[in-house]
Amino acid sequence: MNIYFFTFGCKVNLYETENMKELFSEAGYTVSETEQEADIFIINSCTVTENGDKKMKKELRRLKRTYPECIIVLTGCFPQAFYDKAEQIREADIITGTKNRSMLPAIVSNHIKDRKRTVNVSQYNRKEAFESCSNKGYWNNTRAFIKIQDGCGMFCTYCIIPYSRGNFRSKPLDDIIHEAENLAAAGHKELVLTGINLSFYGIDLGKRLVDAVEAVCRINGIERVRLSSIEPEMITYEDIKRFSALEKLCPHFHLSLQSGCDKTLRAMNRHYLSEDYEKLVSALRENFTDCSITTDIMVGFPDETDNDFQQSLDFAKSIGFAKAHIFPYSRRKGTPAAEMPDQISQDIKRRRAAEMEEAMSESREKFLSSQIGKVFPVLFEREKQDGIHNGYTPNYTKVKILTKYSDKSLRNELFYVKIIGTEKDFCIGEIVSNH
Numbered sequence: 001m002n003i004y005f006f007t008f009g010c011k012v013n014l015y016e017t018e019n020m021k022e023l024f025s026e027a028g029y030t031v032s033e034t035e036q037e038a039d040i041f042i043i044n045s046c047t048v049t050e051n052g053d054k055k056m057k058k059e060l061r062r063l064k065r066t067y068p069e070c071i072i073v074l075t076g077c078f079p080q081a082f083y084d085k086a087e088q089i090r091e092a093d094i095i096t097g098t099k100n101r102s103m104l105p106a107i108v109s110n111h112i113k114d115r116k117r118t119v120n121v122s123q124y125n126r127k128e129a130f131e132s133c134s135n136k137g138y139w140n141n142t143r144a145f146i147k148i149q150d151g152c153g154m155f156c157t158y159c160i161i162p163y164s165r166g167n168f169r170s171k172p173l174d175d176i177i178h179e180a181e182n183l184a185a186a187g188h189k190e191l192v193l194t195g196i197n198l199s200f201y202g203i204d205l206g207k208r209l210v211d212a213v214e215a216v217c218r219i220n221g222i223e224r225v226r227l228s229s230i231e232p233e234m235i236t237y238e239d240i241k242r243f244s245a246l247e248k249l250c251p252h253f254h255l256s257l258q259s260g261c262d263k264t265l266r267a268m269n270r271h272y273l274s275e276d277y278e279k280l281v282s283a284l285r286e287n288f289t290d291c292s293i294t295t296d297i298m299v300g301f302p303d304e305t306d307n308d309f310q311q312s313l314d315f316a317k318s319i320g321f322a323k324a325h326i327f328p329y330s331r332r333k334g335t336p337a338a339e340m341p342d343q344i345s346q347d348i349k350r351r352r353a354a355e356m357e358e359a360m361s362e363s364r365e366k367f368l369s370s371q372i373g374k375v376f377p378v379l380f381e382r383e384k385q386d387g388i389h390n391g392y393t394p395n396y397t398k399v400k401i402l403t404k405y406s407d408k409s410l411r412n413e414l415f416y417v418k419i420i421g422t423e424k425d426f427c428i429g430e431i432v433s434n435h
């Protein structure tokens with residue numbers, strides 16, 4: 001039977017979808033490229049925003065209407081965090097949470113036999129172990145992901161994740177090494193270590209994130225290692241010193257800020273202040289040449305006054321981000337912030353988001369211009385039909401080679417490239433030599 005997957009949300013969900021594809025392929029199912037061929041749909045849900053929930057439900061309704069005979073599986077964060085609501089979604093024939101994914105092919109096989117509706121969501125306990133999962137390859141991407149961490153116990157007041165993913169837990173180092181060796185053997189040169197709260201990797205194992213990074217950097221065939229989003233707490237100066245000794249570790253850090261105003265950071269239950277953030281950025285820049293810092297910023301958190309927003313804006317401008325994702329605060333039922341008085345109106349949130357966006361796109365332009373004249377090893381990814389080669393520098397600047405260089409695909413190849421110009425969201429380069 002043919003299965004088609006829909007993924008909502010973050011890199012961890014994408015990793016888990018890839019993992020489910022492998023599990024279903026091993027169980028004899030065919031992963032289809034298009035939804036028209038599918039007999040079974042798997043919706044891997046995210047529940048970070050209520051808007052995301054609405055989109056997911058709309059998609060479920062559309063699928064049931066268009067393919068009434070198909071089996072629909074709803075899995076992931078939404079059923080895990082909101083069991084009662086998920087249970088009422090009648091379009092879903094099977095409902096599971098974020099636990100026990102390896103059982104999903106068997107659950108689907110049973111449903112095919114008896115056609116009984118199945119709801120199987122088990123709750124996390126505080127001392128949950130990391131659920132074994134490993135991917136062998138990402139056929140459509142040069143870059144491969146390894147989920148090394150799951151769960152979060154920080155309880156930021158706006159965030160539903162601790163309720164949908166449980167407490168911190170980490171993949172054992174030996175499993176990470178084994179997975180990374182398989183990915184290298186499959187031809188991947190670049191690995192991205194990912195997790196729900198990556199900075200806390202190892203807290204349950206007596207290890208630190210840097211231990212995992214050192215382990216994968218030692219693997220032959222892997223030429224680059226990246227970190228996905230990290231939280232500012234837990235990264236110490238000693239960690240940064242150890243990170244900077246690793247030639248394969250890319251100097252790009254997506255360091256979540258959320259707000260540059262200390263009053264708002266406290267209300268968000270973030271565990272750092274703007275001064276700590278600034279010191280961390282300085283330490284990274286001191287230790288990594290051509291370091292780029294990107295971030296996420298939320299605007300319109302409850303009780304964020306004009307003055308608080310101005311502080312956040314001024315702080316964000318002072319950092320010089322290479323890129324920032326701006327999110328207007330979205331009220332999430334089940335979190336403390338949703339119950340806070342002084343919610344900010346949509347109009348004000350929109351205005352603040354636009355102001356922050358404008359400032360951050362100026363920062364982005366400055367960053368891109370500062371790359372002109374530099375030479376970087378670029379790992380090439382997809383290639384367009386018109387012969388334009390696209391790739392990324394170690395600091396995650398997208399580079400396009402506009403002049404025709406070769407008729408051959410450069411996909412998964414490393415070349416030295418000189419940056420000669422910029423466009424809106426990328427740099428233009430020319431190839432100087434082979435890596």
Ligand code: SF4
Binds near residue numbers: 154156160161
């Ligand atoms: S650190 Fe905060 S925002 Fe990030 S997953 Fe944990 S609770 Fe959510």
